[in-house]
Amino acid sequence: MTETYKVQRWTSRSIVSTALIAALQFALLAAPFVFSANVVDHLTTLFVYVVLAITWNALAGYGGLVSVGQQLFFGFGAYGAIRLSQAGVPVYAALALGGVGSAVLALIVSSFMLKLRAGEFAIGMWVLAALVQLLVSLDPIIQGATGTSLLALNSFAPAARRADTYWFGLVAMAGVALLLFLLLRSRLGAAMQAIRDNEEAARSVGVRVQLAKRIMFVLAALGAGMAGAVWLATSISFQPNTYFGVQWTAYMIFMTLVGGIGTFEGPILGAVLFFAVEAAFGAEGVWYLIGIGAAAVGFALLLPQGIWGWMERRYALRLLPVGYVLKLQGVDAGRQHGFARRSVPPPPAAMRISEQS
Amino acid sequence: MSLLLEANGLVKRYGALAVVNGVDFRVAENEAVGIVGPNGAGKTSLLNLLSGAVPVSEGRIALRGAIITGQDAAWRCRHGIGRSHQVPKPFGGMTVFENLLVAATQGGGFIQHEAYDRAVDSLELCGMLSAANRSAETLGLLERKRLELARALATGPELLLLDEIGGGLTDGEALDLVEVILDLRRRGIAIVWIEHIVHILVKVVTRLVCMDAGRIIAEGDPQSVLKDPVVISAYLGSEEVV
Numbered sequence A: 001m002t003e004t005y006k007v008q009r010w011t012s013r014s015i016v017s018t019a020l021i022a023a024l025q026f027a028l029l030a031a032p033f034v035f036s037a038n039v040v041d042h043l044t045t046l047f048v049y050v051v052l053a054i055t056w057n058a059l060a061g062y063g064g065l066v067s068v069g070q071q072l073f074f075g076f077g078a079y080g081a082i083r084l085s086q087a088g089v090p091v092y093a094a095l096a097l098g099g100v101g102s103a104v105l106a107l108i109v110s111s112f113m114l115k116l117r118a119g120e121f122a123i124g125m126w127v128l129a130a131l132v133q134l135l136v137s138l139d140p141i142i143q144g145a146t147g148t149s150l151l152a153l154n155s156f157a158p159a160a161r162r163a164d165t166y167w168f169g170l171v172a173m174a175g176v177a178l179l180l181f182l183l184l185r186s187r188l189g190a191a192m193q194a195i196r197d198n199e200e201a202a203r204s205v206g207v208r209v210q211l212a213k214r215i216m217f218v219l220a221a222l223g224a225g226m227a228g229a230v231w232l233a234t235s236i237s238f239q240p241n242t243y244f245g246v247q248w249t250a251y252m253i254f255m256t257l258v259g260g261i262g263t264f265e266g267p268i269l270g271a272v273l274f275f276a277v278e279a280a281f282g283a284e285g286v287w288y289l290i291g292i293g294a295a296a297v298g299f300a301l302l303l304p305q306g307i308w309g310w311m312e313r314r315y316a317l318r319l320l321p322v323g324y325v326l327k328l329q330g331v332d333a334g335r336q337h338g339f340a341r342r343s344v345p346p347p348p349a350a351m352r353i354s355e356q357s
Numbered sequence B: 001m002s003l004l005l006e007a008n009g010l011v012k013r014y015g016a017l018a019v020v021n022g023v024d025f026r027v028a029e030n031e032a033v034g035i036v037g038p039n040g041a042g043k044t045s046l047l048n049l050l051s052g053a054v055p056v057s058e059g060r061i062a063l064r065g066a067i068i069t070g071q072d073a074a075w076r077c078r079h080g081i082g083r084s085h086q087v088p089k090p091f092g093g094m095t096v097f098e099n100l101l102v103a104a105t106q107g108g109g110f111i112q113h114e115a116y117d118r119a120v121d122s123l124e125l126c127g128m129l130s131a132a133n134r135s136a137e138t139l140g141l142l143e144r145k146r147l148e149l150a151r152a153l154a155t156g157p158e159l160l161l162l163d164e165i166g167g168g169l170t171d172g173e174a175l176d177l178v179e180v181i182l183d184l185r186r187r188g189i190a191i192v193w194i195e196h197i198v199h200i201l202v203k204v205v206t207r208l209v210c211m212d213a214g215r216i217i218a219e220g221d222p223q224s225v226l227k228d229p230v231v232i233s234a235y236l237g238s239e240e241v242v
Ligand SMILES: Nc1ncnc2c1ncn2[C@@H]1O[C@H](COP(=O)(O)OP(=O)(O)OP(=O)(O)O)[C@@H](O)[C@H]1O
Pocket: B014, B019, B037, B038, B039, B040, B041, B042, B043, B044, B045, B046, B086
């Protein structure tokens, strides 16, 4: 019988990988001083993809909410930034608040959208995105399909603007990723993984599934809204058709499915791959879109856990410390948290079979 | 003993078919009730209504006198009704220990050390301590059933609804399971246990309910229910069970 145990959350591998990831973020801060304008622009684009991928994964992979209307929040984040900037808010603050505006919008629409069943929700989100696009086009500032520009950014020198936008994108990505990481590490995060694995069982052990889904929905909208704001900062011009286009959600689905749905790391890998594929084949136009569509379907059918999910199982990889490891008596202390526990009557012999194995 | 759970006039329909058809069911504090009946009798369906997994078509359910018919499964779990599933539903992407931690923190409302204690305690009682760090999807069927029991226990229930956790056990293992259930009763937990292995069930329960075609056809002290001609023709056949 064991008298003491320890619960370990950090393993040496996860300490190393988390430290490396954090160090990489800090190193990336220096990119505008080191790399050419072209590379900096590309990296900013990559950050946008990463944010889109990890937040769609949070929604679908953990929340079980498959949405094909996340362009709603992407477009709304950009639109909100334009509106706020015109109202006199400093431009980068306006961009950040635009992203937050998408989260607020999500909080409001969640009260009715999350009542829908799976298929209705997926399509309903698309319909809602189209509706909001229409409303935004009616705003005189936007001038219908013609669109407008984030004029306040034109007053910056191009080099300074490029660097500022890059840092804005980096901070947005790191912030959203950190938020998701902390959420997954929390008590609620374990409940979300339970929902991912079996929603009915999660309910049966007391998980407030609807609340958890709402949190993921709002977080995903925050991510998409931030991504839209960063995109606006890089391209300056805003046309409703582009920002509220369904292709954004198609990209998110591709990145998540290829990288590995329901894992933290997978969508990041998916975003990097998508970025590379786009750089190589993006000029092929319609064939490129058909190609990534076919790849997403192929992964869904043949490797549903995605590349990272497959590697995770194959090599028992767990880079981030979101789990709990139970260490029974006689394990070195160090970073672990140990405590004595009250004793219980020993279990009957045959119920202990697995203890001998 | 005071009344813990009381259900009156429960009906569950799927289309025109009433799979639970007018059931009254009571559990007193710390009582152990067995449910038997042929396949498709509606036993699991009744459990689903009691746990809140499935909404009732008609009838009402009260917990300590308060109506809970409209509360969902998560609420009922947080208020002391734990359950296992006949077809195990592990959280496959998590370890056994993590499965129990979710139950302890969400259903039990335990935090930090209390939750760890609760999880370790439940694992130990169910003999799963050494499997704590195994991924739940690698478990075999018997271990999955045991995980169902341990996970339900980790929610800190007052009433535990068990659905065929003994199937597939050898005689020795089944007797050990009886010891575990008796231990739970000593801790003050009320038990509702659906089981086909009747001779094991009667070692634990103080009252036996027999269902057939969505209705309760007999109930009372186990020995007299098993001798009831209605029960023998509907469920036991000519078999000598006790
Ligand atoms: N979701 C559902 N839709 C339609 N019919 C259902 C549904 N769930 C259960 N049933 C039907 O209800 C009846 C009772 O099923 P239930 O699972 O409650 O039986 P049971 O007594 O638990 O049987 P067993 O001993 O085989 O577990 C069966 O005829 C089953 O097919």
